Amino acid sequence: MPVAKDLRSLTDREVVALAQAGREAAYRELLRRYERPVFSLIYRMVRNRALAEDLAQDTFVKVLNALDSYRPDHKFSSWIFKIANNAAIDQLRRREIQTLSLDGAPDARTPHELGATALQARDRSESPLAELEARELGSAIERAIGRLRPEYRACILLRHVEGRSYEEIAETLDLPLGTVKTYIHRARHELREYLSPLRD
């Protein structure tokens, strides 16, 4: 029976098989692997920390309670990202989300909360000036991502932040491969437009 340390060396499918057998350590391992990617994707989609946390929780509960229906011929990551993306898209359709400065969460009230919820996008070893510039650039990119259409946003985040292949994104979002490529191309184009003042 593998211990938690050994679980880290197993593939997603192997961990899922252990979880299907009722092993709690396997559930924790799946959470450890995917809590940040899933939360980040949802957070960048809905742009509200508390809401993103609720949706991420719902995503994991849905996935972990339905592990018996998981088909091993599909990638687990595609499955969980699909459910996360659907949760975020449903939420976006239900209500208009106000834009958020990723310098800090919108529900943050004090400077301390703003600092605690701000995005840590860069290497901490950078010089203060470089860190400030990088932070401003990171915030500008986050804002630019927030201006994209949700479909473009999901594609560009899965491709360039999560490093997923086009085929996997197509499977995740239930879109034709060509559509995924088009969305990514357009998203990059729009981001380039939004960020052009920074480049200059």
Add this chain to the structure above:
Amino acid sequence: MTDMELTAAPRDEFVVRELSRLGRHSPGPAFSQHVLARVSRPQPGAVVLLRRARAWTLEPRRALVLAGGYAASAVLALWLVLPWLAARSAAIGFGAQWLSERALGAVRDAALALAGWALASGLAELVRSLSPSGERMWLVLVTLSIGYAGCVAGLHYLLRTPRGKNVLVVPPV
């Protein structure tokens, strides 16, 4: 749209580079605990059956009725119902006699076998040394019956589910 267009556009390099440098956000510290508290892990079939039976049985009013009925019927069957039926119904008596003869035959055979084994093993001496009287036997039987009913009632009160309370089960860290 070709892959070349997507991967080799130099004007996108800045965007792609900056996107790939974006960090990941972390949820709150209790995130995984909240998730696990809402997840039901699969259980072996026998455990599920046992839990369902227990949940059904331990519903307070139902459990009281069950325990009371079980205790009463056991006592009645032991002390009243079976002898009464056997003595007063000819048909039942005939069937019971036939069955009892069979049963007695089997018991006699078993008893003989047991007696043979007991005599051979020296257990007979021990049994003979006990020699319980009729009064003692009654006392033992009554004590056993009361104890049995008490155990049933006690188990019900010990195992009953909390009524009207939502108990949040938080798994260990």
